[in-house]
Structure formats: structure tokens, C-alpha cells
Amino acid sequence: MNKSAVVIPYSPRPVQAQIHPQLESHRFCVLVTHRQLGKTVCAVNHLLKKALQNPLPHARYFYIAPFLKQAKMIAWDYVKRYTAPLPDVTVNESELAVCLPNGARIWVCGADNPDALRGTYADGVVLDEYAQIKPDVFTEIIRPMLLSREGWAVFMGTPKGQNAFFELFNRAQKSALAEPAVWWTGVFRADESGVISPAELARLKDETPDTIFRQEYLCDFTASAENVLIPIDSVLSACSRSYSPAEVRFAPKIMGIDPARFGDDRSVIFCRQGLQAFAPLVFRRLDNMTLADRAARQINIFRPDGVFVDAGCGGGVIDRLRQLGFCVTEVPFGGASLYPEQYANKRAEMWGEMRDWLKAGGALPPLPELKADLCQVCYDYDAAGRMRLEPKEKLKERCGQSPDLADALALTFAAPVRPRNSGTKEFAGCEYDVI
Template sequence: MIILKMLKDLKLEEWTRENPVWFSEEVLKSSLWEKEKEILLSLKNHNEVAVRSCNAAGKSYTAARAVHWWLLGHKGSIVLTTAPTGRQVREVLWREIREAVANKPIYSPESVLETKINISNRWFALGLSTDQPDQFQGFHSPYLLVIVDEASGVEDLIFEAIDGLKPNKILLIGNALRNTGRFANVFKEQGIAKIVISAFDTPNLIASEFDNFEKFKEVWLKEGIKFFENKNKIVIPGLITLNDVIKFAQRYGIDSDVFRVRVLGEFPRAEAESFISIDEVNRAMSREVQIMPHWEKKMGVDVARYGDDRTVFIIRQMEKVLRKEIFIHQDLMVITGYILKIAEEENIRPENILIDVIGIGAGVVDRLKEQGWNVNGINIALPAKDKEHYANLRAELGGKIKDWLKTGQLLKDDDFFEATNIKYKFTSKGQLQLESKEDMKKRGLPSPDVFDALGLTFAFPAGMQEIYYPQSAGGVGQYYPEIGI
């Protein structure tokens, strides 16, 4: 076992402490690209390191190597890791931590647990969630490293608790999801090592001959998507690719906040007219909620309109989105068949199936009713029930989504970020009005079909209602009144 050699050989411990890249490559047998090496060397040379990056740049992979380097290079050390939710702690960073030493003679088998490596009572690594700040008390070591994953989503109260530990080193990693909070502020401070990783810095984009955004932007605007056919090259599987960048450009636009955050590693502009923020969506994706089996399921169906090519199904059970389905270029009869099939699979009652009737959706509703399924057709262009605050039903349903995102759980699916493209304004009567699909298309953005399908799950015919019991409210009921159609 390497750990036994460390106990006997002080020179090996010292060499490890001074050479984190060597340790990762030679002992852990990990392949590192240049930015990953830069993170490890910065952590060796600085007390606090902050890394903001694009999607799939290897942040958590590198942080996992840092955990083992610190433990094995500093006898009697402690590593604490955290993230916004327990699921992120277990399934992201600690999965990488476990995989880094899997089938390697590093620790004794019983030492490596789901969220802990236990060498001794005073020599260990531990994963903590951020739901209770007092968890970050009582840890004392001459060598204390704290790693905060998805740091943009961690509240300042947790950082205050971490500061109280007086750690030797702090590593903050994550996407730049919001302009406020500790993670955003450190990029404005002096004396902190800051690393920014754009997709265009990564080996796969460089191999695809797009090593800077300006070059990509020029080609994208002049030539369009066809130019990029057969250009995608993968030299390191798992890292972001040119095809991933193209997907973000197509779906959200190269000037969108989603593209800035997920591709360029930049903070969002946080435009005032964006109705839903990236941070709101990301928090809902990261959240874990409990639902009761007997709670009703709702199916929202946004049917493709006159040449549009996507029909979207969203199934929501109170505070949790359970399922998303997208069907391409399907006719009325096929969509009707899919609705029946999915409703039977999910045990959804006909009255809980809510279908947009604008366009060919009306034909889908008619066909289902002919077959004895009393589904509900929803016209989102009609006036809102709350006419004082909303210009139409679509805006009112959007308001329901925004409220629900405070406690609800979304699937981890980038399609939900399309909601962040939607702008809003207020009418002369002070009513909220959301940007129409047609206006979004004029801006070169696709129709927000997933957002609208989710909104339909909040549309209840007169006389129907839904009761919430949010976990965050300790089981206290939160009442959502029906919306009259």
C-alpha cells in the first residue's frame, strides 16, 4: 500500500507534497491536460484558488486528484469537500475521488467509503453537504484543505463557517452561474489565484481547429452549421467537444447567458429582461425533493405547430419533474398514440393531461376525446385568471414556474435552460408579459417548447386545484389555486 510507504518514507511524502502533477500522473496514473496541471500547481503555490470554467472541463476530475495528493503528501492532514446538495457531494466529486484510486494499491480497502477516506481518526477526507453550517465546526489540523464544488451555488453562510476553520488551502471550482456571492466576488479580489477555462482552451476544441471564440463566432455567423460537419475531433473522451459547443450555439445563441456560462466560463450578464435566471434553473436541477407516491401526476404536451419540428411532453408530480420526452416530425395520429402510451405507463388520469390547443394541438385533443379520453385543451393565449398581474395565461403559467423553481426539482437536462432565453416586460397596465415564440425566433432562438410544456402542467381547468407540501417548508402545505380556462 502506498499509504504504508508514506508512513515509512519521509522523502516520498516530501516529494509528493512538492509535486502534485507527478503524483497524479505517476502514482494515480491519471492523464492531465494543461489546465488541470495548472490547477494542481496553483493549489500547491497559493492558499486560495478559484476555478471557473465551461461544462466538462475536468474540474471535478482534477479536484479529486488534489484530495489524494493532499492526504498522501501531508501526514495527519484533513480534506473537507462540499457542494450545494448532498447528491452533488456523493455523485460528482466523490465519485471521481473513489474512481481515482479504484483497483490501485493506495489505501486499505476498508478505508475508502462513499464520502469518506479514513486513514486514522485525525487523518481523513470527508464530504459534507451545505444544509447545516454547524457541520463545518470542530475540524482542526495543521494541514487542512477545503474544496468547494459548484461553488457558485454555495451560500455565503457556508463560506463564513469554512473561514472559521482557518484552512491552509481552499479550492473553489464551478460554473459561473451568478454574479453575486462569494464565488463571484473572489474573481474581483487580489491575492487569490484565479483560473478561467473556456471550451476553446480544451484539447478537443483545439484538435477541432477552434482554439478561440472569435474564430468560432466569425465562422458561425458567416457559414452556419453546415461548415462544422465532420469537424468534431475527440482526443480526451469526457471533455467538452465542438459538437457540444454547436448544440449550445443552436439552442441558446452565442450571445446568450447560457453560452457565456456553459461554453466560455464567463459570468452571466444578468440582463434585467431575462425572466428566469441560469442560477434558478441550476438550483432546481441540483435539488433533491421527496414526493409521495399517491400525489397526482400531470402531463403537459406542447404540440409542434405548423412546421415546427418538436413536440414536448413533460410529466411533473408536485415538486418533481419526472420525465421529459421529445418527438420530432410526428403527425397528429402518432402524437395521439404517444400520449395514450405514456399516460398508461405513468398512470396519469385523462383530466391531468393538459395539451396546448394552438395549432394542430386542437386536433390531438379532439382525437383523444373521440377515443373516450377527456383530456384538457389549454389555450395559453387566453387572458389570465389573475388579470391584474399577468397579460395572458402563458405569462401566468410562467409565473407559476418561477415560483415552483424555488422548491421544485428539475431533471438534469440542459433543455431546461431554454427558459433563461425568455425576456419579459410589463404592459401599460402593469401586467407581466413574456416574450412570444415568434419574437424569440426573430432573435435567432428556437421555440422554448420545454418551458411551455412544463407550464401546461400548472394549468388546471376551473374547479381543479393542486396542493403542495414543500420539503423546504417542513411539510407545511402551500396552496396553488386553479387557473380558470
């Protein structure tokens, strides 16, 4: 077959064009999308392209939805539409299968009869609306199908609470850190994808119950949870606000530094002046001496009235900054709160003050990583009725990484600060940088 003569009649949307390279370059992908993004069209065309390019004999690919009727309604028409212009394609309506000119086959199936897939192999599998598919369908049936050909899998869907899809997404985030060439996770919210116009999205928000809107269009796994400290709509509102330098001129300038040193966590420098938070500096695998030098340079630029550093991993940063002549305050996250009757420890206090700051009109840089960090922390109350946060170790185990950006911002609420440099040069903000 002359591969150059085969052209799939598909023009991806800009957001789909962002997704395809990730599906091409990773064996296991977890794709979380809002409604009407076009994930099924994206997945069907990914299946089709991989099937046409496969040089192995008798290649087999599967699109699987929770129910066969649903799979036929969602994907079968797309499979036929995009294969119709191709030469020598055979369509089997009874089996919901197509045979391509190179002999590869694509089946459209339902997970409601998974035993029908036992005993075969697969070069690639798409599992759509994974939140509605029983987890053992993949572990007991689909995963063994991928062994002989070292096949790939795409898990995709829209959140439906903290269920098996949520757990898979969290595990995939950790796997992506351990094996970045093998695993990939992507989250595409309606307010970021560009698929739904802002005016239409605003109408949807007005017409749709809050929990459903956050879940279906903002990809919020915690929408139905009652113990999330900072809901995503509060974060999105903050991301839509900004203040001019004149509006925050007389507010104190505060810097939070959350060192991570080596490992998977991120070292973060966050600057805030009053209600305006600026884009942070983010570093990976940076030793404390180098981070201290970066922080010193940023202190000279920002000229903060207060600098707070996490004492957990930041001892070297604190000592070095003091050696350089800077006044910094070390903050033990597990230390006592300034308001011991309200918060169980310093960490809960800082996050609680940050939550109140958002409600009062705080403005955030619109960074996906920051949004995710802020919205994943849960809370409860101890025996004395004081608020406490989910332990950081448990949070990292659940979500795959520590909320480092949010912790750095929370550090700017470690203690009250008075402005000293109201007459200094206006700060334009950091350039967002990941190293």
C-alpha cells in the same frame, strides 16, 4: 511524407474528446465554453491535425485572438509545444508562424490588425474570444479568405453579455437546424463538463460575483440582463434537487403536451407530480395522430389527474385523445389569465407560476435542452402593469428555436388540479427520448 509517422503529442480531456468529432465533421462551429475548459489547446490541435492532413499545396491556417499580444500569450506557446516533436518543422518567431513537414503553415494573429490578412486565403480559421472581435472582421476579411478553398471556421469564447457573439450563436443555432451537416453549436458549462471539481466550483461561486459566475462558468449570455424571467442559477438549483415517490405521493399528477406537428419545433410530453418534474418525451416531425397515440400510452402509464394540451397546434391531438375517451383540457397560450390583474395572458401566467414553483423547491431533470429553454425567455410589463413575455416569434428569431420543453412543463401549471389517484402505482418517470 509518411502521415502514419506523425503523432501529435496531445491527449484530449474527456470534454475535448467530445468536441473534436464535431469540429471534424462540420464546416462552421460555434463553441461556447466556461473558463479553463481548455478550448485553446483543443483548437490549436484541431488546426494542427487539419494542417497535417491537408493534401493541397501551400495550405494556410490561422489562429486569431482579439489582440496580437493576447494571441501570442494564449496560443503561440501551445503551437510550438505541440509541433516541437514533429519532424522538419520550421518556427518563425517574428511572424508567429510554423511551417509543417507537408508545407502547410499556421499563423497566430490578432484581430486588432485585420488588414494584414487581406488578400490571402485560408483553409481553416479559429477565432478565439469572439465576443471581443468586431463582427466585420469575419464578414469583410475572414469569410472571403475561405472562398477559394471552401475553408472552415471555428468561433469560440465565453459569454460577455448579449453582444455579437450572442447574436452569432443564435444565428448558428438556426443554421444548424437548416444545415445540420454544415453548422454545429456547442455549450459546455462548468457544472457539466467535469473539468472543475464540484468543491472548487462551489468555492468559485462563493468568491465570484453572481453575474460574473453565471457568465464565465455557467455560459449564461443573459447573466447581465435584468429582464430574464428565470435565471440559470434557479434552474441549476432545481436540477440538483430530487424527491422520492413517497415525498410527492399525495400531490396531483399533471401532464403537459406541447404539439409541434411538422417543422423545426419539437413535440413534447412533460409529466409532473407536485415538486418533482420527470424527464420528458421529445419528438421531432411527428404528426398529430401519432403524437396522440404516444400521449395516450403515457396517460395510461402515468395516470394523471389533469392533462393540458396547447391549443395552438394541438387541435388534432385534443380531438383524438377525446375520441379515445381521455379527459384533456385545451389551453390557448394567448387566452385570458386566471389572474388578469397580474398576467397579460395565459402564457405569461403559466411561466410565472412555473418560476414560482422553481423558487418553492421544484425539481427538474438535468437536461441541457431544458436548461436552455427555461433561461432564454425575457419579460416586461404592459400599460396596465401586468407581466407579459417576449413574443414567441421574436424569441425563436433571436434564439433559433422555440422553448418547446419549457412550454410543455409550463402547461402543467395551466390550472389548479386536485389529486384523484393518490393510491395508484408510483411513477418512475419517462425515459428521455428524442425522435
